[in-house]
Amino acid sequence: MAEKPHDWREVLGLRSPTEERNPRTEDVDRLRTGDLVRLMIAEDEAVLTAVRAVADQVTALVDLAVEALSVGGRIHYSGAGTSGRLAVLDAVELLPTYRVGPETVVPHLAGGDRAMMHAVEGVEDDPTAGAADLGDVGPADLVIGLAASGRTPYVGGALSHARERRARTALIATNPRAALAEDVDVAVLVDTGPEVITGSTRMKAGTAQKMVLNMFSTAVMVRLGKTYSNLMTEVAPTNQKLRARTVRMLVQATDQDPERCAEVLAAAGDARTALVALIAGIDVAQARELIAEFPPDANRIADPGGVRSAVAAARGERHG
Incomplete structure (x- = not known):
């Protein structure tokens, strides 16, 4: 079966800051090691400011999650590539920390378990797979899509399926013009700007998504009574x-x-x-x-x- 050709008009028309060239790093390949490291640190310093700007949206997302879990629902993460792997990491670490497992927080990574360790080509472009992997969700659930570009078809398929099943939906992206943000209940759009290496969203975009996920899941666990003061009781x-x-x-x-x-x-x-x-x-x-x-x-x-x-x-x- 012949591979479906790319619609290059759509691909090249992608509007995302992470795909733009960073004017501060155009000479990155000419720098000495120390200067290169300091440049990347300087770029990373902007991530905290960008995350701070979406504090209200993270708050709204936490409240949605607490509401869902309080009535017996589940939280589903859906993502591909770096975004999906970060979601898996967040979900699996909740078990030893708060005794919360897949009966409560479920990660869905495009390409399945194999994609955690190996690049699985093409799976992020399949919205049908996103919907199928999400499976049986309902009105009590919260489905959170993660996509640096805010347009990943796999994630779009999952969010569309969730809406059809009347689940609440959210998006965490690093593109303030994220296409998938239009139809979700809460959109957390962190404007991290262009990457040190153009399009390498495992860098600032990944750091921002990791920060948001850490704050989100931790705040949810605190609100659900999984701590005493700042100590882990579960x-x-x-x-x-x-x-x-x-x-x-x-x-x-x-x-x-x-x-x-x-x-x-x-x-x-x-x-x-x-x-x-x-x-x-x-x-x-x-x-x-x-x-x-x-x-x-x-x-x-x-x-x-x-x-x-x-x-x-x-x-x-x-x-x-």
């Missing part, structure tokens, strides 16, 4: 480092000695129960009952994780 202690981190977290939160914290953690089986037992000075069984009474709740102001409320109840107080 970390899965699956290896020695994470077990030590959990004990350290209990020490930091309670000022009690590591041996005592390790003992209570072993008896409790989870950090939230151990926290309540240690802070309130009660046994694990009582702490477990109170944790059940105050489960994580995004609508509980100033205490989404429920630890403060459980401790207050143990002391006969009313929290908040």
Whole structure:
């Protein structure tokens, strides 16, 4: 079967800052190593400013996600190339950090698992594949497309399918004129400008998307009660480092000695129960009952994780 010819009028007509030449880096191949590194650092400094400019849009996206997950929906990421790989990275790291797995956040990478390690040519141009990979979504779900150019057909197919199934939709792109932004509920369009190397969106564009994803997923987890203060209460202690981190977290939160914290953690089986037992000075069984009474709740102001409320109840107080 002959390959479908490119519509070069469309390709060459692509309007995206990341495809423009950067006048500050036109002599990049003539620089000494130190000057080259400093030039790239200077370009990267602009990424934070560009991300800061879309703070309101990231906020709106977080609120959409919290709403979706609070009613039993899921978050789906859809992307290709660097954008898709960053989405996969964000999703898989939620499990050891917050005990949130693919039942909650699902990444869809054009080309599947193989594309994580190898370039799979042509898959990003197939909107049908984007829709098929997304699969069975519904009104409770949130589908987030990631595309530096804001026009990737694979991502467009996923977003179109999501709208047909009445799911909420969003786009994270680094093109302020992103075509796919027209029909989504929230568009996070980070204007990172031209790349150091023209079109190499794994650089500033990738950094910006990574920053947005980090802020997005972290804020969602905090709002859902996965932390106490700035400590991770849902970390899965699956290896020695994470077990030590959990004990350290209990020490930091309670000022009690590591041996005592390790003992209570072993008896409790989870950090939230151990926290309540240690802070309130009660046994694990009582702490477990109170944790059940105050489960994580995004609508509980100033205490989404429920630890403060459980401790207050143990002391006969009313929290908040």
